[in-house]
């Protein structure tokens with residue numbers, strides 16, 4: 601099964617990435633929103649037939665998903681916190697593919713213990729090669745790419 605992550609906070613669930621293996625299956629998770637990192641098949645093509653919830657992605661990712669029948673397309677701008685279902689997603693560019701530019705997300709909700717320290721730690725982690733997902737602090741702060 602293609603990698604995906606379901607983030608829940610106070611009864612709302614946001615799915616991060618939805619690869620082709622999820623086509624016809626992700627609906628049973630009833631996500632309130634879907635957030636995409638990039639337009640590669642193993643991260644986004646599970647949405648080829650659309651979704652019943654809003655889908656969030658960067659402009660570069662949307663360019664690669666014109667063939668998907670997604671009706672509610674929401675734009676995520678890099679380095680701007682986006683509150684989705686009470687969960688904050690902040691996108692930042694990562695090196696992955698020239699054809700399908702990718703973003704990682706800083707995901708947070710609730711109280712962040714030491715915001716400044718946490719941000720510095722996450723920025724440092726974002727440069728580590730091969731990092732895919734790591735819980736950073738207590739609560740719900742993590743980094744993905």
Ligand SMILES: [Zn+2]
Nearest residue numbers: 638640696697
């Ligand atoms: Zn990829």
